[in-house]
Amino acid sequence: MALYASPLGPGLAGLAGEYRQARETVDRARGRDLRRGLLYTFASLGAAIWLLSLALLVYLAHRISRPIQRLTAGLAQLAQGDLTTRLQTAGSDEIGRAIEAFNHMAGQLAASRDRLVYLAQLASWQALARKMAHELKNSLTPIRLTIEEILARRDENDREFIERRRASW
Secondary structure (H helix, E strand, O other): OHHHHOOOOOHHHHHHHHHHHHHHHHHHHHHHHHHHHHHHHHHHHHHHHHHHHHHHHHHHHHHHHHHHHHHHHHHHHHHOOOOOOOOOOOOOOHHHHHHHHHHHHHHHHHHHHHHHHHHHHHHHHHHHHHHHHHHHHHHHHHHHHHHHHHHHOOOHHHHHHHHHHHHHO
């Protein structure tokens, strides 16, 4: 009978202790899961903010650099001699004013080139006219000297003929 009277298993006190210990283990695990969940949440939120900031930075950099790239390409075309190059104004900011200054400068360069071409043509025509006048003068000088010599040696019969011709010169 002593066998039937002996306590079975750990007893209620031991069972309560084990139950309490299991509860504490579960509560600790939940706390760790909560901390881990918060850590993952904050890390995900930080990564999302970082990616959004990166995307915004790339967009703004592209928006700022595109007009500068267009301006650089326009300057290269202008340097190659294409004075008809004009750029569309991007806005009223510094880059827009730089593009307006570029367009104004390109217009002035084209006008200056046209003026220089005109002046070069005018100078060549003037040089040609000077040379022709010089050649005509050289050709007429012997004729003039001959006429003056004839006038100096003329006789009375030729006088009337020469005076009529002299009046027509």
